[in-house]
Amino acid sequence: MSGAASQASSRLAWLAPLLISILGASILGSYSQGTTDNVLYSKGKELYDTYIQRPFLGRIQAPLQTHCYDSIKTLDAENPHARCFTVSGHRFDRILPDLEANEIIGHRESYENDTNVHFHEGHVIPGLWDGHGHLLQYGEFLHSVNIFGAKTPSELRERVREYLRTNPESGDKDNWIRGVGWDQNILGHMPTAEDLADPVLEGLYVMIDRVDVHCTLVSKAILDLLPDEFPDIPGGEVVREPGMGVFCDNAMDMVYDLWPQPNEARKTEFVKSAMKDLNRFGIVGVHDAGVNSAGLDLFKKLTKTPDWTVRVYAMAECTAGHNHFCADEVSKVSFQETGDLLAVQSIKLFADGALGSWGSAMIEPYSDRPDASGSLLASASALTDISKSWAKAGYQVSIHAIGDLANRVAIDALEEALKVACPDQPTAECQKTRRFRIEHAQVIHPDDQQRMHSIGIIPSIQPTHATSDMAYAEKRLGRKRTAESAYRMRSVLGLNPVLGSDFPVEPPDPFRGIYAATTRKSPNTGKNADGGEGKGWHDGEALTLEEALLGFTRAPAAAAVGGGLEAGVIKGGGLADWVVLDRSLGEYDAEDLRSMRVEETWVGGRAAYRRGGL
Numbered sequence: 001m002s003g004a005a006s007q008a009s010s011r012l013a014w015l016a017p018l019l020i021s022i023l024g025a026s027i028l029g030s031y032s033q034g035t036t037d038n039v040l041y042s043k044g045k046e047l048y049d050t051y052i053q054r055p056f057l058g059r060i061q062a063p064l065q066t067h068c069y070d071s072i073k074t075l076d077a078e079n080p081h082a083r084c085f086t087v088s089g090h091r092f093d094r095i096l097p098d099l100e101a102n103e104i105i106g107h108r109e110s111y112e113n114d115t116n117v118h119f120h121e122g123h124v125i126p127g128l129w130d131g132h133g134h135l136l137q138y139g140e141f142l143h144s145v146n147i148f149g150a151k152t153p154s155e156l157r158e159r160v161r162e163y164l165r166t167n168p169e170s171g172d173k174d175n176w177i178r179g180v181g182w183d184q185n186i187l188g189h190m191p192t193a194e195d196l197a198d199p200v201l202e203g204l205y206v207m208i209d210r211v212d213v214h215c216t217l218v219s220k221a222i223l224d225l226l227p228d229e230f231p232d233i234p235g236g237e238v239v240r241e242p243g244m245g246v247f248c249d250n251a252m253d254m255v256y257d258l259w260p261q262p263n264e265a266r267k268t269e270f271v272k273s274a275m276k277d278l279n280r281f282g283i284v285g286v287h288d289a290g291v292n293s294a295g296l297d298l299f300k301k302l303t304k305t306p307d308w309t310v311r312v313y314a315m316a317e318c319t320a321g322h323n324h325f326c327a328d329e330v331s332k333v334s335f336q337e338t339g340d341l342l343a344v345q346s347i348k349l350f351a352d353g354a355l356g357s358w359g360s361a362m363i364e365p366y367s368d369r370p371d372a373s374g375s376l377l378a379s380a381s382a383l384t385d386i387s388k389s390w391a392k393a394g395y396q397v398s399i400h401a402i403g404d405l406a407n408r409v410a411i412d413a414l415e416e417a418l419k420v421a422c423p424d425q426p427t428a429e430c431q432k433t434r435r436f437r438i439e440h441a442q443v444i445h446p447d448d449q450q451r452m453h454s455i456g457i458i459p460s461i462q463p464t465h466a467t468s469d470m471a472y473a474e475k476r477l478g479r480k481r482t483a484e485s486a487y488r489m490r491s492v493l494g495l496n497p498v499l500g501s502d503f504p505v506e507p508p509d510p511f512r513g514i515y516a517a518t519t520r521k522s523p524n525t526g527k528n529a530d531g532g533e534g535k536g537w538h539d540g541e542a543l544t545l546e547e548a549l550l551g552f553t554r555a556p557a558a559a560a561v562g563g564g565l566e567a568g569v570i571k572g573g574g575l576a577d578w579v580v581l582d583r584s585l586g587e588y589d590a591e592d593l594r595s596m597r598v599e600e601t602w603v604g605g606r607a608a609y610r611r612g613g614l
Ligand SMILES: *[C@@H]1O[C@H](CO)[C@@H](O)[C@H](O)[C@H]1NC(C)=O
Pocket: 022, 109, 110, 111, 112, 113
């Protein structure tokens, strides 16, 4: 009803702008002053939730807001461009037809007293989603030592010392210095605890994850807490050459078991910092690829605070570790229950480790290490059994798989799980509602790509992983395997791939992902795998700008299950999330995408970020 009033104000404005704008202003004025509560309550629980219960939305506001921009790219095929839309609560109400929008814009001065009509500069695209990231870890990363790009052990140590200067209280037994980002390919050798030895750092507890967070490097103080002898750990590696200090995959658990976990207050800071930072890049939603029940409880609590400015679709993980069944420990949450701020409908399982540390499970040995073919983190039959249990419990199953053996085993497991999920349906039909997915889907044998297509399994891809790995991937995999199987994007386009960054593994900026996907060149350097300016790396797999944008908007929304998530598109009834750019997206050069700046990010009809400050 209140919506109709403001709708009428803009509809009638089209017929008789001046008269109605005066009338409209007074009608709306009376709404915001006196009758708001009655009107809202009469619309029932949904509006109650939207306006009153959700502190995120701030004070009670007049129900319908009209926003006009220089241009709006909606990603709605039926109505791709617009100038103005209206917002009701946290959803879009209507995308105004051109005639109506032009009338409003043409009589802009007559709206000067109408607090419900807003004229802005800039060009709008739908709010961006990251299809695979790690919120708590990203927050932790923002509060830890950044080792990305460190070229020598002394640079590594200098970054730790610098962190210590601003965080002098850290590094003791109860508050380890944490960091992420080393890469033996950039350092020139596999690091050891010795590389953290330095008079300033003497005796400090330092634990730094590899760039892909599949290995961690620890200082001597932490090594001293561990036993002298390590057994072989299935699915893990204790690196012994050139010295001790690095633990990979399942072997990392030994170190993590000793690590003093951050308390809830600190984790709250992590989430807050992460969301604030993500908004800066135009991100309005993320698929969090692995949150344990303590994390999920914290998330549920934080959705009720004004700092929760990113929608989260969380994949649960068991406290006991990867590849368990713990349906009694996690509980499902739908977007409807949380005002579209949090959903838990998915479980994250792991088939293998990372390519950089030769951990991913390959059908044939690595081309640069014929003695090694990586390892599965769970046997094929165990992974299938766990997947079936979760499918039966009603969860979406999401399996981390990098190597071609891991992807094969993951597809087997998902196929069997779909049979359990819908015993009376063909798997491809079942998959349409269950939306099982493979995280990373990095190296997939051509036969298995075929199987993914016939079942419809969703690949969740990080375009910047391709460009970060391209320097060594061909060495690891060989020419043929790389050309046929690795880092597919265009080949799997029919499966509506979900794109993301895997933050903090890569920076979260979706425009860097769009650059990598469209050019197959590094967003860091603008160069291809040979360090040249020419053709991108296996650029037959490149996406168009539009396709890449869909991967960061509509595709993640479509890959979420549990219903109710109309996101990544500007259309009536969809979540009112949008991003404002200086120019319309198509007007930027490809190279501009490497360092894009977002002007504004709006979440649920409310500005969550403005470059000049809120
Ligand atoms: C807006 O309000 C001011 C001050 O009350 C008034 O002078 C002006 O005419 C109003 N403008 C419109 C378009 O109604």
